Amino acid sequence: MKSEERVRDYLPVLKPKRNRxxxxxxxxxxxxxxxxxxxxxxxxxxxxxxxxxxxxxxxxTMIAPPAVVLPGSTEEVAAIMRVLQRHKLKCCPITTNYGxxxxxxxxxxxxxxxxxxxxxxxxxxxxTKNQYVVVEPYVTAAQxxxxxxxxxxxxxxxxxxxxxxxxxxxxxxxxxGFDSIFMGWSGRNFLGGEWVxxxxxxxxxxxxxxxxPDSPGSAFYGALRGGMGPLGGLGVFTxxxxxxxxxxxxxxxxxxxxxxxxxERYPDHLxxxxxxxxxxxxxxxxxxxxxxxxxxxxxxxxxxxxxVFVMTNSNDEAYNILASGIVDEIFGPxxxxxxxxxGAFSDREFQYQLKVIEEIIALSHASTNDELREVYxxxxxxxxxxxxxxxxxxxxxxxxxxxxxxxISYMDxxxxxxxxxxxxxxxxxxxxxxxLLLQEGGESNWAAYxxxxxxxxxxxxxxxxxxxxxxxxxxxxxDLFFKACKPWLDRGxxxxxxMHVGHFGALMGGAASTAYxxxxxxxxxxxxxxxxxxxxxxxxxxxx
Amino acid sequence: xxxxxxxxxMMRCEKDSVCxxxxxMMHDTKxxxxxxxxxxxxxxxxxxxxxxxFHALGFIRGRHDYSDEMLNMVYNCQMCxxxxxxxxxxxxxxxxxxxxxxxxxxxxxxxxxxxxxxxxDGLKKENNMMISPKADRGKWADGLKMKDLAxxxxxxxxxxxxxxxxxxxxxxxxxxxxxxLQRAGVDVGVFGQAENCCAGRxxxxxxxxxxxxxMQSNLDAWKTAGAKIVVTPCSDCYASLKAWYxxxxxxxxxxxxxxxxxxxxxxxxxxxxxxYPLRVTYHDPCHLGRLSEPYEYSAPGKPYIMDERPLASxxxxxxxxxxxxxxxxxxxxxxxxxxxxxxxxxxxxxTEMERIRSYAWCCGAGGGVMQSNPDFAxxxxxLRIEEAIDTGAEALVTACGWCERNFRDAMKSGDGxxxxxxDILDLVLKAI
Numbered sequence: 001m002k003s004e005e006r007v008r009d010y011l012p013v014l015k016p017k018r019n020r021x022x023x024x025x026x027x028x029x030x031x032x033x034x035x036x037x038x039x040x041x042x043x044x045x046x047x048x049x050x051x052x053x054x055x056x057x058x059x060x061t062m063i064a065p066p067a068v069v070l071p072g073s074t075e076e077v078a079a080i081m082r083v084l085q086r087h088k089l090k091c092c093p094i095t096t097n098y099g100x101x102x103x104x105x106x107x108x109x110x111x112x113x114x115x116x117x118x119x120x121x122x123x124x125x126x127x128t129k130n131q132y133v134v135v136e137p138y139v140t141a142a143q144x145x146x147x148x149x150x151x152x153x154x155x156x157x158x159x160x161x162x163x164x165x166x167x168x169x170x171x172x173x174x175x176x177g178f179d180s181i182f183m184g185w186s187g188r189n190f191l192g193g194e195w196v197x198x199x200x201x202x203x204x205x206x207x208x209x210x211x212x213p214d215s216p217g218s219a220f221y222g223a224l225r226g227g228m229g230p231l232g233g234l235g236v237f238t239x240x241x242x243x244x245x246x247x248x249x250x251x252x253x254x255x256x257x258x259x260x261x262x263x264e265r266y267p268d269h270l271x272x273x274x275x276x277x278x279x280x281x282x283x284x285x286x287x288x289x290x291x292x293x294x295x296x297x298x299x300x301x302x303x304x305x306x307x308v309f310v311m312t313n314s315n316d317e318a319y320n321i322l323a324s325g326i327v328d329e330i331f332g333p334x335x336x337x338x339x340x341x342x343g344a345f346s347d348r349e350f351q352y353q354l355k356v357i358e359e360i361i362a363l364s365h366a367s368t369n370d371e372l373r374e375v376y377x378x379x380x381x382x383x384x385x386x387x388x389x390x391x392x393x394x395x396x397x398x399x400x401x402x403x404x405x406x407x408i409s410y411m412d413x414x415x416x417x418x419x420x421x422x423x424x425x426x427x428x429x430x431x432x433x434x435x436l437l438l439q440e441g442g443e444s445n446w447a448a449y450x451x452x453x454x455x456x457x458x459x460x461x462x463x464x465x466x467x468x469x470x471x472x473x474x475x476x477x478x479d480l481f482f483k484a485c486k487p488w489l490d491r492g493x494x495x496x497x498x499m500h501v502g503h504f505g506a507l508m509g510g511a512a513s514t515a516y517x518x519x520x521x522x523x524x525x526x527x528x529x530x531x532x533x534x535x536x537x538x539x540x541x542x543x544x
Numbered sequence: 545x546x547x548x549x550x551x552x553x554m555m556r557c558e559k560d561s562v563c564x565x566x567x568x569m570m571h572d573t574k575x576x577x578x579x580x581x582x583x584x585x586x587x588x589x590x591x592x593x594x595x596x597x598f599h600a601l602g603f604i605r606g607r608h609d610y611s612d613e614m615l616n617m618v619y620n621c622q623m624c625x626x627x628x629x630x631x632x633x634x635x636x637x638x639x640x641x642x643x644x645x646x647x648x649x650x651x652x653x654x655x656x657x658x659x660x661x662x663x664x665d666g667l668k669k670e671n672n673m674m675i676s677p678k679a680d681r682g683k684w685a686d687g688l689k690m691k692d693l694a695x696x697x698x699x700x701x702x703x704x705x706x707x708x709x710x711x712x713x714x715x716x717x718x719x720x721x722x723x724x725l726q727r728a729g730v731d732v733g734v735f736g737q738a739e740n741c742c743a744g745r746x747x748x749x750x751x752x753x754x755x756x757x758x759m760q761s762n763l764d765a766w767k768t769a770g771a772k773i774v775v776t777p778c779s780d781c782y783a784s785l786k787a788w789y790x791x792x793x794x795x796x797x798x799x800x801x802x803x804x805x806x807x808x809x810x811x812x813x814x815x816x817x818x819x820y821p822l823r824v825t826y827h828d829p830c831h832l833g834r835l836s837e838p839y840e841y842s843a844p845g846k847p848y849i850m851d852e853r854p855l856a857s858x859x860x861x862x863x864x865x866x867x868x869x870x871x872x873x874x875x876x877x878x879x880x881x882x883x884x885x886x887x888x889x890x891x892x893x894x895t896e897m898e899r900i901r902s903y904a905w906c907c908g909a910g911g912g913v914m915q916s917n918p919d920f921a922x923x924x925x926x927l928r929i930e931e932a933i934d935t936g937a938e939a940l941v942t943a944c945g946w947c948e949r950n951f952r953d954a955m956k957s958g959d960g961x962x963x964x965x966x967d968i969l970d971l972v973l974k975a976i
Contacts, residue, residue, distance in 0.1 A: 039588060043614030046602030047590020050559040064607070070587050096561040097589060118587045123574055139574070140561075146571030162568040163561040254569065257875035257902040259633040261567055315636050316868040389569040394560055394634035400862050402556040438862060467552075467863075 018042065019066045019110040025087040029069055032079045037070040037119070044068070048114055050097075065092070065107045065114045072119040074194060074202055074238040080115065081200035081236070081531070090533040091115050093236045095137045095165035105232060109533050120238060128153055132191050134241045137167045141390070154247040156183035157390040159446070159461075167193075167240040172229040176448040176459045178387055181296040182343065183245045185450050185459075187225050194239035195224065198531040206241060223522050227515070233537025234527055248297050248343025249388050259313045263381050269344040270297060271354070272384045274307070275366040276331040280418045280443075283336040286364035287414045287449070287458065290340070293356050294452050297343030298387035301447035302396065304331045305440040306463070307339070309400050310392035311382040318400065321376060330371050333425070333442030338366075341387040397446075401438045401465035405477045409461040410488075411450075417458040420488070421445040424462045427484050431464075436476030438465035520544050547604055547645040553637045554601035556863070562634055563593035563627035566903040576898040576931055579626035581906050581924040590617055593627025593639040600646045610655045618646055619657050620920055623748040623911030624830040629874040629902050636863055636871065647750030659916040660749055667754060671740045673915075674710040682736025684708070684715040688722055691733030693769040698733035700725070701771035703785075705778030706741050707945040713952075714945045720973040721777050721801050727976075728813040732775070735765065744784025744831075749912040759789050763796070777801040777969065779944035780910075782878075783831035790838040800832055802943050802968055806881035809888055816975040819891035824966070825937035826882060826894060827928060827951075828904035829944035834874030841870070874902035882943050882968055889975045895935045897928075905931065907942070909950035918953070925954035929961045939964040941971065 021029070021040060030038055039045060045064055071077045084091050090112035094105050107114065121138035128151050133144065142162035144155050158164050158175040169175065169186040171193060177185065192206020205221055224234060253265040277283040283301065290296055302310070308327055312318040321327055331337050342357050344350035361368065373379050386392030397404040410417050425443030432439040447460035462484070466473040519538035523530070528540050562568070564580050571577050578584050582591040589595040599617070602608055621643060628640035650656060656664075666675035684704065691698045702722060708714045725732045743751070743758035766774060774796055776782050785798040799807070808814035879901045886894045899905045908914070908924025929951060932940040940963050942948055951965045 037587070039613065041611055041613035042608035043599060043603065043611055044588055044590045044617055046608050047588065047592075047595030047599040047617075049598050049602055049607075050557060050594075068588060096564075097559040097594070116587070116589060118583075118589070140565065140577075142565060142568045142571045143574040143577045146577060147574055150572070160560065161562075162571075163565065257879070258567055258629050258873050260875070261569055313873075314869075314871055315862060315864045319862055319864045320868075385569050391568045391634070394558070394562060398556075398558045398560070399635050402552070402863060403558065 018064050021066045021089070021113075022087060025083060025089060026067070028083045028087070029067065029080060032076055032083070033069055033071065037072065038067060040067045045114075048116075063107045063110050063112075065112055066110070068114040068116055070116050070119050074196060077115070077196045077236050077238055078200040078202050081196055081198060084113070084531055085199060085529065088529075089113060090531050091236075092532070092534065093117060093137075093232050095168040096140055096163050112533055115236065117236075123147060124239065125241075126151065128244075131244050132241050133244055134239055135167050136239060137165055137237065139165060139167065141166050145389070148244060149247050149249065152247055152250060153244045154179075154183075154249075155242060155244050156180065156186065156189050158186055159390075159393055159448070161390050161393040166242055167237055170240055170242050171225060171237040172231050174228045176446070176461060178298050178300040178339075178390060178448055180459070181290075181299040181449040181452055184243075187227065187229060188451070189243040190221070190225060191241040191243055193237045193241060196236045196238055198235055198527040198529065202238075224526075226519065226522075230519075230532075230537045231534055233532045233534030234523065235532065246345055248345065252388075260378065260381075261385075263384060266384070269346070269350040270341060270388060272298070272339065272341045272380065272387050273357070273361070274369050274372070274379065274383050275338045275340060275361060276369055277336045277338070277364060277366050279334055280336050280422055282364050282366070283338060284414050284418045286338065286360060286366060289360045289363065290357075291414075291449065291452055293360065295342060295353055295356055295360075296340060296449070296452065298339070298341035299449050300339045300387065301445065301458075301460070302337060302339060303440050303442065303444045303446070304328075304335075304337055305400070305438065306396040306444070306446065307331075307337060310386050310396040311376055311379050312395075315399060327372075330369065331367075336443075339383050339387055341384075397463050397465060402467045404463050404465050405481070406461050406463055409459070411457065411459045413457040417445070417447060417460040421447075421460060421462075423487055424484055427487075428462075428464060428480060431476050431480050434476065436466065436473050437480075440464070517544075545641075545645065547600060547642070547649045550638060550642040550645060551601065551604065552863075553639070553642055554597040556635070556637055557594050557597045559589075559594050559598075561592070561594065563631045563639060565630060566899055567630065567633055570903065572898050576905070579630050579899065579903055579905065581624065581626075581908060581920075581927075582621045584927070585920055585923060586617075586620060588617075591620065593631060593643070596621070596643050596646065597637075597639065600642055603646070603649075610650075610653070615650065615655060615657055618650060619660060619749075619912065619916050621911055622830070622906045622908060622913050622921075622924070624906035625834045625874065626830075626903065626906060628872075629834050632871060632873045636869075644748065644750070647748075648752050649750075651750040651752070656750070657916050660912055663912065663915045664746060664749065664751055664754065667741055667743070667746055667751075671758075672706040672710065673741055673745050674706050676710045679737060681709045681739055682734070684712075684718050685722070685734055685736055688719060690722060690726065691731075693733040693735045693765070693771065694738040696733060697770035699731040699771065700733070700773045700775055701766055701769060702732050702734045703742070703774050703776040703778070703781055704734065704739060705776055705781040705945065707780070707949060708778055709739065711945060711949055714948065714967070717945075717967045717969050718777060720969050724805060724808070724814065724969070724972065724976070725775070728808045733769065733771070735769075738765070740765070742781040742784035744780055744788050745910075745912060747784070747788055748910065755784075755788060756792065759792065759794065763789075763794060766796075772797060774798045775801055775804050777943075777945065777967070779829035779832035779836070780946055783836040786836045786838050787872075795838075800836075800878055800881075800943065802832070802882045802885060803878055805969070805972060806885055809885065814972075814976065816888065816890050818975045820889060820971060820974045821891035822939055822971070823893050823895060823937050824886060824939045824941045824971070825897050825932045825935045826886060826900075826968075827897070827907065827932065827940055827942040827947060828877075828879060828882075828901055829942055829947050830904065830906050830910055832882075832943055833877035833879055833904055834902045836878060837872045837874055837876040839870070839872065877902060885968060885972065886941065889971055891975070892971060895937050897931045897935055899931065907944075907947035907950050908954070909946040914946065914950055921950055922954035925950045926960050929954060929963055933961050933963050937963070939966055941966045941968050943968045
C-alpha cells in the first residue's frame with residue numbers, strides 16, 4: 001500500500017463519517033431496550049472510539065457508529081438482530097473492549113452499530129465436580145478467577161490479561177495465554193453455548209449440562225468457532241460453558257495498595273522462575289525438554305525490555321533500570337528469557353516438579369537471574385502476578401510507548417518460531433534505529449506453549465511498541481509488518497495473521513491455505529447479508 | 545493545564561477496561577469487583593474512565609459538540625478517582641486529571657447542568673456548597689467556649705467544612721471533636737460564620753476559578769489568625785487542602801481529625817475509659833483515601849509535571865519525562881489511622897469489606913453528584929451499604945460527613961439495605 005493511501009486511511013480517524021439511524025429503526029430498537037439502554041448521541045458514542053493496532057495494518061477506517069445498544073438478555077439480543085435485518089443494519093458485538101479496532105471490536109461500515117454486552121454479566125453456574133462454568137458475555141477472567149480460586153479452580157486467560165471476557169475469547173478469538181501450557185487455548189475450553197444467529201434465532205449448542213463432545217472440525221460447533229474464531233464476525237454468543245482447571249495458587253496471601261500489592265505468603269505449590277538462556281538454541285532445547293517432561297503451569301517467553309516494564313511500576317522506574325545498562329548485561333541479546341511457573345496439587349507432586357525443572361534448567365545452562373533480584377527486588381512478585389494472575393501484559397506491551405502492534409506471529413515448531421524471532425529482530429532494528437519503535441535491542445517475540453507444546457508447538461507473537469499519536473510511527477510499523485511477511489512467504493510458511501485477516505489472506509495466497517475460503521462459505525451460509533461485517537473474519541462471496 | 549494538553553493520555557488508553565475494576569489480582573467475589581460507580585449505573589463504556597478519555601479526545605478534535613446527554617455523562621461521575629488508581633496500576637496515564645479538565649472546559653464554555661449552576665451560585669453568594677445563608681455557618685458552635693479566629697489567634701484552626709456546618713444531624717460530631725481537642729489541651733479556634741468553603745468540591749465540578757479564589761482567601765485567613773495547623777473532620781476539605789491546594793502550588797499543614805485523634809492516642813493524651821461493644825466495618829472515604837494523596841514535586845521549587853511530550857530516551861520511544869514524574873497512585877492516603885483508632889476503642893471489633901483503602905468503593909456523594917443527581921448518589925451508597933452488611937458488621941463507620949449523609953439518605957426509604965452509620969468520632973466519644 002502506498003504511503004499516501006495509508007495517510008488517507010488514517011485521516012478519517014480525525015473526522016469520522018457519521019450516519020444516523022432511520023426513525024423507524026431507532027424507535028424499534030428503543031422499544032426493545034428502553035431509552036436508557038441505547039444512545040445515538042455523538043458525544044456518548046465517541047467514548048467507544050479508540051486508536052490501536054488496526055491502523056498499523058492500514059485496514060479500514062475508524063467510523064462512528066450511528067448507535068450503541070446495551071441488551072440485557074438473550075431475548076433482547078435476538079430481537080435486536082431481527083430489527084437489524086429488517087432495516088439492513090450491521091452489528092459489532094463487544095464485551096470488555098479488548099481488540100484492535102477496526103480489525104475486530106471495531107466499526108467498519110457506516111451502517112454498523114455497537115452492541116455492548118456489558119449488561120449481560122452473570123456467572124450462571126460454577127460446577128467444580130464436572131469442572132465447568134457457564135458465563136454471560138461481560139464476565140471477566142479476573143471476576144471468574146476471584147470466584148474460582150476460593151473453590152480451588154481457575155480459568156484460562158488469554159494474553160491481554162484478566163479484563164478479557166472468557167466468553168469472548170472462548171467463542172471468538174485465539175491469542176496466546178501464558179497459562180496455555182497447562183490450560184490449553186481458548187477454543188479448546190469451549191464446552192457449549194447459546195448462540196443468537198444473524199437472523200435472530202436462539203440456538204443452543206451442546207447437550208444439557210452444556211457439554212459438547214465435539215472438537216473444531218466439520219460439526220456446527222466447529223463451523224461457528226473454527227480454529228481462529230470469528231472475532232465477532234458471526235452471530236452473538238450469549239452464554240458459554242467453559243472448562244475450568246485446578247488452581248495451584250491456593251494459600252497465597254496478599255495485601256497493600258496500588259501499584260504494589262505485596263504477596264505476604266506465596267502458595268505452597270506454585271513457583272515462578274525467570275530464566276535467561278545464553279542463546280536461542282539453548283532456549284529452544286529448554287522448550288523441548290519442558291514439553292517432553294509435560295511440566296509447567298505457566299510459560300512466557302518475553303523480550304527483556306518488555307519484561308522490565310512488567311516488573312516495574314512506572315516508565316521512569318523502567319527507564320532508569322534500562323538506562324543503567326544492567327539489564328542488557330544480564331539478559332540482553334543474544335540471550336533469551338523465559339518466565340516459567342510450575343504448579344502442583346500435592347507436596348509430592350511439587351517436589352517431583354522441582355527436581356525435574358531444576359535438572360532441565362541445569363541442562364539448558366539457564367540463569368535464574370539472582371542478580372536481577374538485587375537490581376529489582378520486586379521481580380519475583382511481579383513475575384508471579386504475571387504468570388499466576390496474567391496481570392503483566394498491559395505493563396509489558398502498552399505502557400512503555402503508548403500502544404503496541406502485533407505483527408508477524410507463528411504457531412509452529414519451536415525451532416521455526418525461534419528462527420522467526422531472530423529474523424524479525426534483524427528486520428526490526430532498522431525501524432528502532434530510525435526512532436519509529438521502542439528499542440528492544442533484539443528480537444521482540446512473546447511466546448507461549450499450548451498444552452505442553454503438543455498442539456502445534458509454540459505460539460509466538462512479535463509485539464513491538466510505538467506511539468500511536470505519531471503518524472510516522474504508524475506508517476513505519478505498517479512498512480515493517482509487510483516487510484516481515486515476505487521472508488515467510490518466500491519459505492512457503494504462513495505468517496500467522498495471513499490465516500485470518502481477510503485481505504491479508506489474499507496477499508498470502510496459497511500460504512494461507514484454504515481456511516479463508518472455507519470461512520467465506522460458512523459466512524455465506526449463516527450470515528449471507530453480512531450483518532456482522534467484521535472485515536477480519538470473512539465476507540460472503542457470490543461465487544461460493 | 546488545558547484539556548487538549550492531555551491528548552496523549554487520551555490516545556494512549558488501550559480500552560482494556562482495567563479502569564472499571566479493583567486491582568486485578570485482588571478480585572474476590574464478583575459482586576464487589578467493580579470500582580467505578582458511573583459505569584456500574586449507566587453501562588455505556590463512555591461512562592468509564594477509558595470512555596471518558598475517548599470522549600474528551602473526540603471533543604477536543606471537534607467530532608461532537610455539547611448536548612444534554614453528553615453533559616449528563618460528564619457530570620454523572622463522582623470524580624472518586626477509582627478509575628485513575630486502577631489504571632495507574634498498569635499504565636502511566638492521567639485519567640482523573642483529564643476528567644476534571646473536561647469539566648473545567650464545560651464551565652469555560654458555559655455548559656453546566658442547571659443544578660450544578662445553582663450550587664455554584666450559592667457558593668458565590670454565601671461561601672458554601674449547601675445553598676444556605678452565610679450567617680448560619682457558625683451555629684453548630686453556639687455555646688462552645690473557644691477562640692474566634694476572626695478576632696483571635698490560635699495554633700490550630702478547626703475547619704468544620706460546609707457539610708458539617710449546615711447539617712444539623714452532624715453537629716454533635718463537630719462539637720465532640722472540639723471537646724476532644726480541648727481536653728487534649730490543643731490551642732484551637734474556629735472561624736465560625738467567617739469560615740469559607742474550601743472549594744474542592746467546586747473544583748471537582750469544573751470550577752477551577754472558584755478553587756483558586758477560595759484557596760487564596762483561606763490561606764490569607766489562616767495566616768492572619770496565626771494558625772499553623774488546620775484540622776478538619778471533613779474528608780472533602782482534607783483532600784482539597786492536601787491535594788488540590790498542592791496541585792496549585794500551596795502546601796497546607798492539614799490533619800484530618802482521625803489523624804489528629806490517632807496522634808493524641810499515640811501520645812497518651814487521649815485514653816478510653818468505657819467499653820462500647822460493636823462489630824463495625826470501615827468505609828474509606830475517597831477524599832480521605834486515594835484522593836488525599838498530595839501532589840509531589842520533582843525537585844524543590846520546580847513545578848509539578850502535569851504532562852509533557854515524552855522525550856526520546858536511550859530506548860527510543862518511551863513515555864518518560866525530562867524529569868521523573870511523581871505519580872499519584874493513591875497508596876499514600878489516610879488508611880491506617882482510622883483503623884488504628886477503631887481497634888483501640890474497647891469493645892469495638894473491625895471487620896473489613898472487600899473493597900478497601902485505595903480501591904474502596906465510593907459512597908456516591910462526590911464530584912457534585914449528590915447535588916446534581918441524588919438518585920445516582922444514593923444508588924451508589926446502597927451498593928456500599930450492602931457490602932457493609934455482607935461483612936456481618938452491626939454498623940458502618942466512616943470519617944466524612946458527606947459519606948455519612950449520603951448513606952443515611954440512601955436508607956431513608958426503608959425498603960433497601962439498612963445498617964447503623966457512625967462517624968468514627970461518635971465511637972471515640974462514646975468510649976472516653
